[in-house]
Amino acid sequence: MPHRTLTTLAHVTALLLSLAPSLGLFAIPKPPFAGDDYFRYRELWGGSPFEVYSHFLDLVLMTGNLAAISGMLLLECSIRRLSDDPVGTRVTLRWYSMLGLALSGAFGTALDTNDGEGAVVIVFWLAFLPILVGAQHLLWTVATRVDWHARKVSTAAILTTGLGGILQLVYEPSQTGAPSWLFLPIWLGGPPALVYYARSLRRPLASR
Numbered sequence: 001m002p003h004r005t006l007t008t009l010a011h012v013t014a015l016l017l018s019l020a021p022s023l024g025l026f027a028i029p030k031p032p033f034a035g036d037d038y039f040r041y042r043e044l045w046g047g048s049p050f051e052v053y054s055h056f057l058d059l060v061l062m063t064g065n066l067a068a069i070s071g072m073l074l075l076e077c078s079i080r081r082l083s084d085d086p087v088g089t090r091v092t093l094r095w096y097s098m099l100g101l102a103l104s105g106a107f108g109t110a111l112d113t114n115d116g117e118g119a120v121v122i123v124f125w126l127a128f129l130p131i132l133v134g135a136q137h138l139l140w141t142v143a144t145r146v147d148w149h150a151r152k153v154s155t156a157a158i159l160t161t162g163l164g165g166i167l168q169l170v171y172e173p174s175q176t177g178a179p180s181w182l183f184l185p186i187w188l189g190g191p192p193a194l195v196y197y198a199r200s201l202r203r204p205l206a207s208r
Helices: 003-026 037-045 049-082 087-115 120-145 150-171 183-202
Strands: none
Touching (some): 037 049, 049 120, 120 150
16 A cells, blocks of 8 residues: 555544544433433433433543544554554554544533533543543553554453443442542552553563
8 A cells, every 4th residue: 555545544544533532422412311311321320410411421531532542553553564664653643642532521521511510520631531541551552562463452452442341331320429439449540550561561571
């Protein structure tokens, strides 16, 4: 594939991935919910209609962004396999990822302020964002360590997104006392664990 074509395709794909969480936020129905929708949503999230809406926003902001970051990782993995000189494009992908986090955080905060319970401004910027940035660093570190092996990178991306989604379905509902105490180990223990793991990956294999 010609380098120019590959670069253009990479930019378009990265832009779509970075915008996907923000678009997902606007696809969430707002309160008051139609018909019996609220009662169905409440079975999952609990709380008032405004809390339910905020929980949906949280789901997109955390798990949706995690999926987008994983997609960006897979995109870089593909670029490395197809291009002889992918450095410039790889660096640009990191900026797209940061752009996606910033945009979704800004849109999520605005939507929650207008139609939700108003907690997204705290939850995303102080809790979710550090974890997402740390997860991105961890995924890229692991990918580098396995020499960008396609199957291993794909496995890491899928497991990270899947585990993040499952954990959010556990700690997010209002019945857990949201913000749930179950989230505290992830929030407080996540960054130190990521730093320790990243450093361990940099050591020579013989020393581990």
